[in-house]
Amino acid sequence: MALVKPVEPADASPEVRTxxxxxxxxxxxxxxxxxxxxxxxxxxxxxxxxxxVKAVMAPGALDPLVKEMIYVAVSVTNxxxxxxxxxxxxxxxxxxxxxxxxxxxxxxxxxxxxxxLANGLQVxxxxxxxx
Amino acid sequence: MALVKPVEPADASPEVRTxxxxxxxxxxxxxxxxxxxxxxxxxxxxxxxxxxVKAVMAPGALDPLVKEMIYVAVSVTNxxxxxxxxxxxxxxxxxxxxxxxxxxxxxxxxxxxxxxLANGLQVxxxxxxxx
Amino acid sequence: MALVKPVEPADASPEVRTxxxxxxxxxxxxxxxxxxxxxxxxxxxxxxxxxxVKAVMAPGALDPLVKEMIYVAVSVTNxxxxxxxxxxxxxxxxxxxxxxxxxxxxxxxxxxxxxxLANGLQVxxxxxxxx
Amino acid sequence: MALVKPVEPADASPEVRTxxxxxxxxxxxxxxxxxxxxxxxxxxxxxxxxxxVKAVMAPGALDPLVKEMIYVAVSVTNxxxxxxxxxxxxxxxxxxxxxxxxxxxxxxxxxxxxxxLANGLQVxxxxxxxx
Amino acid sequence: MALVKPVEPADASPEVRTxxxxxxxxxxxxxxxxxxxxxxxxxxxxxxxxxxVKAVMAPGALDPLVKEMIYVAVSVTNxxxxxxxxxxxxxxxxxxxxxxxxxxxxxxxxxxxxxxLANGLQVxxxxxxxx
Amino acid sequence: MALVKPVEPADASPEVRTxxxxxxxxxxxxxxxxxxxxxxxxxxxxxxxxxxVKAVMAPGALDPLVKEMIYVAVSVTNxxxxxxxxxxxxxxxxxxxxxxxxxxxxxxxxxxxxxxLANGLQVxxxxxxxx
Numbered sequence: 001m002a003l004v005k006p007v008e009p010a011d012a013s014p015e016v017r018t019x020x021x022x023x024x025x026x027x028x029x030x031x032x033x034x035x036x037x038x039x040x041x042x043x044x045x046x047x048x049x050x051x052x053v054k055a056v057m058a059p060g061a062l063d064p065l066v067k068e069m070i071y072v073a074v075s076v077t078n079x080x081x082x083x084x085x086x087x088x089x090x091x092x093x094x095x096x097x098x099x100x101x102x103x104x105x106x107x108x109x110x111x112x113x114x115x116x117l118a119n120g121l122q123v124x125x126x127x128x129x130x131x
Numbered sequence: 132m133a134l135v136k137p138v139e140p141a142d143a144s145p146e147v148r149t150x151x152x153x154x155x156x157x158x159x160x161x162x163x164x165x166x167x168x169x170x171x172x173x174x175x176x177x178x179x180x181x182x183x184v185k186a187v188m189a190p191g192a193l194d195p196l197v198k199e200m201i202y203v204a205v206s207v208t209n210x211x212x213x214x215x216x217x218x219x220x221x222x223x224x225x226x227x228x229x230x231x232x233x234x235x236x237x238x239x240x241x242x243x244x245x246x247x248l249a250n251g252l253q254v255x256x257x258x259x260x261x262x
Numbered sequence: 263m264a265l266v267k268p269v270e271p272a273d274a275s276p277e278v279r280t281x282x283x284x285x286x287x288x289x290x291x292x293x294x295x296x297x298x299x300x301x302x303x304x305x306x307x308x309x310x311x312x313x314x315v316k317a318v319m320a321p322g323a324l325d326p327l328v329k330e331m332i333y334v335a336v337s338v339t340n341x342x343x344x345x346x347x348x349x350x351x352x353x354x355x356x357x358x359x360x361x362x363x364x365x366x367x368x369x370x371x372x373x374x375x376x377x378x379l380a381n382g383l384q385v386x387x388x389x390x391x392x393x
Numbered sequence: 394m395a396l397v398k399p400v401e402p403a404d405a406s407p408e409v410r411t412x413x414x415x416x417x418x419x420x421x422x423x424x425x426x427x428x429x430x431x432x433x434x435x436x437x438x439x440x441x442x443x444x445x446v447k448a449v450m451a452p453g454a455l456d457p458l459v460k461e462m463i464y465v466a467v468s469v470t471n472x473x474x475x476x477x478x479x480x481x482x483x484x485x486x487x488x489x490x491x492x493x494x495x496x497x498x499x500x501x502x503x504x505x506x507x508x509x510l511a512n513g514l515q516v517x518x519x520x521x522x523x524x
Numbered sequence: 525m526a527l528v529k530p531v532e533p534a535d536a537s538p539e540v541r542t543x544x545x546x547x548x549x550x551x552x553x554x555x556x557x558x559x560x561x562x563x564x565x566x567x568x569x570x571x572x573x574x575x576x577v578k579a580v581m582a583p584g585a586l587d588p589l590v591k592e593m594i595y596v597a598v599s600v601t602n603x604x605x606x607x608x609x610x611x612x613x614x615x616x617x618x619x620x621x622x623x624x625x626x627x628x629x630x631x632x633x634x635x636x637x638x639x640x641l642a643n644g645l646q647v648x649x650x651x652x653x654x655x
Numbered sequence: 656m657a658l659v660k661p662v663e664p665a666d667a668s669p670e671v672r673t674x675x676x677x678x679x680x681x682x683x684x685x686x687x688x689x690x691x692x693x694x695x696x697x698x699x700x701x702x703x704x705x706x707x708v709k710a711v712m713a714p715g716a717l718d719p720l721v722k723e724m725i726y727v728a729v730s731v732t733n734x735x736x737x738x739x740x741x742x743x744x745x746x747x748x749x750x751x752x753x754x755x756x757x758x759x760x761x762x763x764x765x766x767x768x769x770x771x772l773a774n775g776l777q778v779x780x781x782x783x784x785x786x
Contacts, residue, residue, distance in 0.1 A: 001253060001255075001347075001518070001523040001524070002252055002253045002254055002255055002524075003251070003252050003253050003346070003347070003350055003363075003524055004252055004360075004363075004524070005524075033257050033259075033260070034254050034255055034256070034257050035245070035248075035249060035254055038252045038254045039248060039252070041252075041360060041363075041364060042360075042361075042363075042364025042365070042367070042368065044364070044368070044448065045248070045364060045367065045368045045371070048368075048445060048448060048449075049244070049245060049248065049371075052241055052244075052441060052445070053241065053245070055437065055441060056234075056237045056238055056241045056441075057238070060230070060234050061228060061230035061231040061233075061234050062200075062231055062234045062235065062238075066197055066200065067234070067238050069193075069197065069201060070200060070201060070204045070235060070238045070239065070242070071238055071241075071242045072775075073201045073204045073205055073208075074204055074205070074208050074238075074239055074242035074243060074246065075242060075246055076771050076774055076775040077204075077205050077208045077209065077771060078208065078242075078243065078246045078341065079341055079602065079603055079604065079774045080246035080247075080249050080250055080341065081256060081777065082249040082250070082254045082255070082256055083242070083245060083246050083249050084527070084774070084775065084777060085256045085257075085260040085261065085527070085777070086256070086257070086260050087242075088260075088527055089259070089260040089262075097192060098528075098565060098566075099191070099192035099566075100192040100193055101527075101528075101565075101566075102192075102565060102566025102568070102569060103187075103191050103192050103193045103198070103566070104193065104201060105566070105569065105771070105772055105775045105776070106187045106566065106568070106569045106572075107187055107188070107193075107198050107201045107202055107205075108201065108205055108771050108775060109569075109573075109768040109769065109771045109772045109775070110183055110184065110187045110768060111201070111202045111205035111206060111214070111218075112205060112209065112767040112768050112770070112771045113180070113183075113764040113765060113767050113768035114166070114180060114184070114214065114764065115205065115206055115209045115211035115214050115767070116211075116731050116732060116760070116763050116764045116767045117166075117170060117176070117180065117760055117764045118166060118211050118212075118213040118214050119211050119213070119731055119734045119739070120134070120727075120731040120739065120760045120763060120764070121133055121134050121135055121169045121170075121172075121760070122132065122133045122134050122736065122739060122740075123133055123165050123166055123169045123213045124132075124133055124165055124213075125165070125212060125213055125216045125217070125394070126164045126165045126216075126217070128164075128220070129164070129216040129217050129219075129220040130216065130394040131220075131394070131395075131396055131397070131398075132649070132654040132655070132740075133655075134655055134739070134740070134743055134756075135655070135753070135756075136655075172753060172756075172757060173753075173754070173756075173757025173758070173760070173761065175579065175757070175761070176757060176760065176761045176764075179576060179579060179580075179761075180764075183572060183576070186568065186572060187572075203382075207378050207381055207382040208378060209734065210381045210471065210472055210473065210734055211734065212384065215381070215382065215384065215396070216384070216394075216396070219396055229397075229434060229435075230435075232396075232397075232434075232435075233434060233435025233437070233438060234435070236378070236379060236382045236383070236435070236438065237435065237437070237438045237441075239378050239382060240375040240376070240378045240379045240382070240438075240442075241375060243374040243375050243377070243378045244371040244372060244374050244375035245371070246374070247338050247339060247367070247370050247371045247374045248367060248371045250338055250341045250346070251334075251338040251346065251367045251370060251371070252367070253343065253346065253347070256525075261525040262525070262526075262527055262528070262529075263515065263517075263609075263780075263785040263786070264514055264515045264516055264517055264786075265513070265514050265515050265608070265609070265612055265625075265786055266514055266622075266625075266786070267786075295519050295521075295522070296516050296517055296518070296519050297507070297510075297511060297516055300514045300516045301510060301514070303514075303622060303625075303626060304622075304623075304625075304626025304627070304629070304630065306626070306630070306710065307510070307626060307629065307630045307633075310630075310707060310710060310711075311506070311507060311510065311633075314503055314506075314703060314707070315503065315507070317699065317703060318496075318499045318500055318503045318703075319500070322492070322496050323490060323492035323493040323495075323496050324462075324493055324496045324497065324500075328459055328462065329496070329500050331455075331459065331463060332462060332463060332466045332497060332500045332501065332504070333500055333503075333504045335463045335466045335467055335470075336466055336467070336470050336500075336501055336504035336505060336508065337504060337508055339466075339467050339470045339471065340470065340505065340508045340512075340603065341603055342508035342509075342511050342512050342603065343518060344511040344512070344516045344517075344518055345504070345507060345508050345511050347518045347519075347522040347523065348518070348519070348522050349504075350522075351521070351522040351524075359454060361453070361454035362454040362455055364454075365449075365453050365454050365455045365460070366455065366463060368449045369449055369450070369455075369460050369463045369464055369467075370463065370467055372445055372446065372449045372464075373463070373464045373467035373468060373471075373476070373480075374467060374471065375442070375445075376428070376442065376446070376476060377467065377468055377471045377473035377476050378473075379428075379432060379438070379442065380428060380473050380475040380476050381471075381473050381475070382396070383395055383396050383397055383431045383432070383434070384394065384395045384396050385395055385427050385428055385431045385475045386394075386395055386427055386475070387427070387474065387475055387478045387479070387656075388426050388427050388478075388479070390426075390482070391426070391478040391479050391481075391482040392478065392656040393482075393656070393657075393658055393659070393660075465644075469640050469643055469644040470640060472643045472733065472734055472735065474646065477643070477644065477646065477658070478646070478658070481658055491659075491696060491697075492697075494658075494659075494696075494697075495696060495697025495699070495700060496697070498640070498641060498644045498645070498697070498700065499697065499699070499700045499703075501640050501644060502637040502638065502640045502641045502644070502700070502704075503637060505636040505637050505639070505640045506633040506634060506636050506637035507633065508636070509600050509601060509629070509632050509633045509636045510629060510633045512600055512603045512608070513596075513600040513608065513629045513632060513633070514629070515605065515608060515609070525777065525779075526776055526777045526778055526779055527775075527776050527777055528776055557781050557783075557784070558778050558779055558780070558781050559769070559772075559773060559778055562776045562778045563772060563776075565776075569772070573768070573769060573772065576765055576768075577765065577769070580758075580761045580762055580765045581762070584754070584758050585752060585754035585755040585757075585758050586724075586755055586758045586759065586762075590721055590724065591758070591762050593717075593721065593725060594724060594725060594728045594759060594762045594763065594766070595762055595765075595766045597725045597728045597729055597732075598728055598729070598732050598762075598763055598766035598767060598770065599766060599770055601728075601729050601732045601733065602732065602767065602770045602774075604770035604771075604773050604774050605780060606773040606774075606778045606779070606780050607766070607769065607770050607773050609780045609781075609784040609785065610780070610781070610784050611766075612784075613783070613784045613786075621716060623715070623716035624716040624717055626716075627711075627715050627716050627717045627722070628717065628725060630711045631711055631712070631717075631722050631725045631726055631729075632725065632729055634707055634708065634711045634726075635725070635726045635729035635730060635738070635742075636729060636733065637704070637707075638690070638704060638708070638738065639729065639730055639733045639735035639738050640735075641690075641694060641700070641704065642690060642735050642737040642738050643733075643735050643737070644658075645657055645658050645659055645693045645694075645696075646656065646657045646658055647657055647689050647690055647693045647737045648656075648657055648689055648737075649689070649736060649737055649740045649741070650688050650689050650740075650741070652688075652744070653688070653740040653741050653743075653744040654740065655744075
């Protein structure tokens with residue numbers, strides 16, 4: 001059960017409402033997902049995180065689908081249930097196929113395994129990998 | 132300092148040497164990086180992990196550079212020094228620019244932040260995100 | 263679902279009952295929360311952890327509310343659902359306001375982000391920060 | 394070894410220089426610590442993170458020293474060497490005594506222990522802790 | 525809710541069915557647990573992971589119960605709910621008593637605590653511990 | 656570099672000295688390893704943790720070597736460099752062979768991989784695994 005109450009758009013202060021409107025407009029949807037409705041318990045965080053997400057997830061040198069898959073990789077590694085669901089849905093909406101999702105998890109799983117093998121043996125970094 | 136001694140190619144058993152040769156041939160290089168030389172203390176792991184890396188990192192539905200960036204994302208989240216260095220080098224070798232690396236870390240950082248905001252409030256998964 | 267059965271006060275051995283009584287007396291309540299009822303499956307752990315919690319969480323150089331907020335920070339970072347709920351409740355009982363909780367999570371989120379930016383670039387520690 | 398080169402103030406672009414100047418002015422110092430000089434490899438991240446740190450770490454409902462100690466708690470849990478050093482130094486500069494540091498780590502250690510005991514048994518959250 | 529649909533044995537492709545049959549034969553059971561039915565959404569991962577589990581968990585220098593307990597230790601540390609349940613059940617099936625489970629969690633909890641005390645102080649490794 | 660100064664036995668207060676003496680007597684050695692010399696900056700933690708280690712790591716339902724290997728599994732998963740070194744050395748002193756260490760890491764690596772595959776798909780726990 002969540003630790004704070006969600007702020008529904010109808011009950012939002014003008015400050016919170018402005019963020020919700022920007023979320024819906026940017027994403028071209030008419031609803032706001034729970035993540036934002038719960039962050040609204042602390043408006044400065046709602047605003048700061050929305051600005052960060054908008055800036056970081058915008059198309060740039062990496063395409064938006066690649067960014068979503070990187071988000072999923074981190075969320076799976078940290079076991080954030082909400083984030084796994086929301087960013088997997090976002091990645092699927094941006095074109096991730098079943099096959100791509102299968103490969104994404106295969107890399108995430110293997111990376112978690114070899115991370116521990118490298119750390120467990122305290123393998124020294126090869127000179128050639130140092131920039 | 133590492134916990135086991137690396138097995139240099141010159142000292143490798145035929146079993147280990149076979150893996151080293153496949154690594155060099157697959158990667159079209161004439162050297163073997165430390166990760167493998169330290170895994171060689173336990174040949175079944177060396178062999179199993181090399182087969183897994185070869186299969187998982189091969190081109191498929193995801194392109195190899197995307198896979199390397201997902202690997203970096205996991206390694207940064209787990210703080211595996213060796214893995215951060217080796218997979219960042221591999222990603223650069225496959226075409227990751229400074230700009231792409233900057234955006235990759237921005238996504239990784241932000242995902243680690245929002246993962247905690249979602250977990251800290253125990254935000255419930257929206258129905259629409261459930262497949 | 264839990265992996266062991268909780269030990270209700272009525273069914274507790276004298277050894278377990280002694281710890282339960284101390285918990286209720288120390289906290290001035292007439293009930294024992296689940297954490298302890300499940301640890302009772304292994305009495306030495308029940309006893310050791312209760313003694314540790316009593317000693318570590320007692321007022322000292324840090325005030326008890328600050329200690330609870332540090333506990334929440336760790337529990338959110340580790341995603342321990344039980345601990346997030348119980349220590350957030352304890353912090354609220356000791357005076358944490360909505361505003362303070364909002365700022366607490368903001369720091370936890372940001373720290374998790376910058377931790378990855380520092381690790382991802384392997385930023386060297388400045389000389390001046392070394393004691 | 395770091396993965397990118399630090400940008401020294403003398404070599405900074407006007408955009409980066411503006412952030413450096415704000416860091417020095419805000420903190421009333423005449424130097425910039427490594428964290429920022431390495432983030433400067435990607436100016437949008439440098440700028441975004443500095444704005445976030447300035448906003449989140451400013452005095453508010455929690456006092457700045459408490460915020461630094463929460464930052465240390467997260468950094469220790471994640472094992473971010475740079476962050477442990479820099480935020481412990483910042484906490485000391487804001488008044489953290491040896492005794493307070495000792496108690497801070499005691500809480501962090503214990504929370505990490507009980508987090509695993511709660512997760513290991515999958516202890517259900519008590520009704521009374523649910524808001 | 526899971527992110528993909530499980531593949532029931534009756535609906536399995538011959539490729540997936542072969543792995544299921546090997547799982548049931550190796551474990552001398554007539555059912556397949558969810559972990560495998562969900563991995564079947566990506567047959568190469570199903571096959572690779574089953575081969576890895578079969579090889580790594582087979583009797584060797586460590587006895588199978590010790591391996592299961594090490595698996596539980598990692599799963600508790602990572603808070604993988606499924607893995608905690610399945611590997612605790614497997615360890616019980618191989619002879620883990622209540623007392624052994626209690627001690628297992630006591631070590632896992634304590635190790636997570638002292639890990640943070642060592643990292644929090646950045647304790648240098650003693651020369652004598654370096655091989 | 657460590658964040659506090661170690662307390663050498665010659666400089667120890669009687670309170671700290673008593674713990675050091677008990678460590679040396681219990682372990683039948685004539686030296687104290689760094690972990691304890693750095694904890695001595697906060698004597699209540701030194702004393703509490705030593706009592707916990709003595710109780711938890713004593714022979715019981717699990718043999719001491721199995722406990723050390725569980726300790727290593729957690730330390731590798733958390734990437735605690737000090738703890739990996741010290742508990743691997745302790746496990747070797749109690750009889751862990753190269754082969755056993757190889758298998759230990761193989762299980763730790765694989766568990767970290769499958770933990771993410773289970774979490775990534777949010778695989779539901781089978782009814783039969785619920786006690």
